[in-house]
Amino acid sequence: MFKAVLVMVGTPFAAKSIGLDNPRSAMIFGGFxxxxxxxxxxxxxxxxxxxxxxxxTATFHTGLGCLVAPSILYFIVRALVG
Structure with missing residues (x-):
């Protein structure tokens, strides 16, 4: 929640300095x-x-984390526990 509000409020102020003015930069920004x-x-x-x-790209980033992170955690726990 805090991150979302921080990004939402800060983006218009930082947009010009980071070159956020075209679709390519918007996709990179969303992924980051x-x-x-x-x-x-x-x-x-x-x-x-x-x-x-x-x-x-923000949706892809979130979805990938929700799908892949539990699987990786499962394999790490399996390796540690046996």
Missing amino acids: MGTVSGVTGGLAATDPKLVPYGAL
Whole structure:
């Protein structure tokens, strides 16, 4: 929650200095930040046309973590416990 609000509020202020003005940079930004609501809100305040691009990669980032992290944890615990 804190990360989402921080990204949402900070994105419009940092957008110009980090070059957040095209779909490619929006996709990279969404992947790095990884919070769908924060990226979506921040990009909507910056440029509404960039929202789908940032939200796409932020969703992928979140989904990948939710799907892969438990599997990796399972194998780590299996290796430690036996």
